[in-house]
Amino acid sequence: MIRSNILVGLVRILRKIGHNFSDRIWRLGAGARLFGLTLAYSGESFRRFHLTIREVYFTGVMSLIIVLVSAFFVGMVLALQGYYTLQKYGSSEAIGVLVALSLLRELGPVVTALLFAGRAGTAITAEIGLMKATEQLSAMEMMAVSPIARVVAPRFWAGVIAMPILATLFSMVGILGGYLVAVPLIGVDAGAFWSQMQANVDWRFDILNGVIKSLVFGVACTMIALFEGYDAPPTAEGVSRATTRTVVTSSLAVLGLDFALTSFMISM
């Protein structure tokens, strides 16, 4: 009797694991299909480009403040922490290189993508999820308007356009923040700060690779947000869960992709 109870429990656990696993795979496939559809309907949505511009305003321009303020503080903290360590080795002039390289290569794209997922990704998921719950998407289909061309594709391209711009601004403002701490506050030589930075930062390998990274993160974050919204159960609870999932999945995807991209770029 007890033995059969244990067996039933074990089977239940196994079934749950299997179900979770197949569910993930199913969602991955559905997400890929939505991605393909979005690309396919892009031409149609570009004919009404003002829709995309509107979304660039909501995802990009509205995220500016949080991104720029974070960048400023990240740059300042980097300079303070970097100086504290570098000064032990008597090479506090290298602080410019430290700040610039860590911002351009890693922190710029990654932190921007995490903020972007929290600020813009959640908004996209909630908006589309609510559109679905209130049957606006079905109504569009009824009027022979493709919801993918009208709702999904403009948001996707807006995210892809906005992310690299936000990441570049993040790096720029972060370096300015680092400069303000290092030069006027700590008293590192301004010439050494810039000259070491210029001698060690490469246009192709540091700046351009950072932009490529942010572009990839933009595609990933926006696509995850769109899919979660499009796939959300049409209930209040469903939308709230989908929004949470957007942040979790986007953050994990960004960190995983960052490792993959970095190892690829370094081996190049």
Next chain:
Amino acid sequence: MERTTIDLWVGIFVALGLAALLGLAMKVGNLTTSGIGETYTVTANFENIGGLKPRAPVKSAGVVVGRVSDITFDGTTFEAVVGLSIDKRYAFPKDTFANIYTAGLLGEQYIGLEAGGDEVALVNGDKILQTQDAVVLEKMISQFLYNKASESPEAKESGEGVAKTDTNSTKAADDALGSNPLDAMTQPAKP
């Protein structure tokens, strides 16, 4: 919100992004020498400049008095020609001594000027004749190890020679360092 207002904001956003990219690109390229007003340029030849970079500081008595404006290679004498932009307010004598120093053990390199006693001052386009090359750490270490190694077989020869060889090897170490630019770093050679 009005459609044109949104267009304007998005336009500003994209322009800001492009400006930031341009700003980053300019940082990699060159930035004009700033912080120093009117300058005059003199040159100095070095056999080895180590890791000296353009825009590195030129210091005298530890105070920044100018910047390295350019570094070129002279194909006839096989020496590095370093251009120094020095602040017009400071006139240095003709027999000024130019050394390449390192800030800290692994820090960046800069040029130190030791003023001489000549009454004629350096003017634009002049050349500093007395120079001291950069310290090449590898060369110094290998020379030291080489001298050390050439002494050591003696020490193994006999037990009684220990005291003698001890003084010898310290002398060798002194020689290795004495013939080296490190000496010039701690007590700069006057011309």
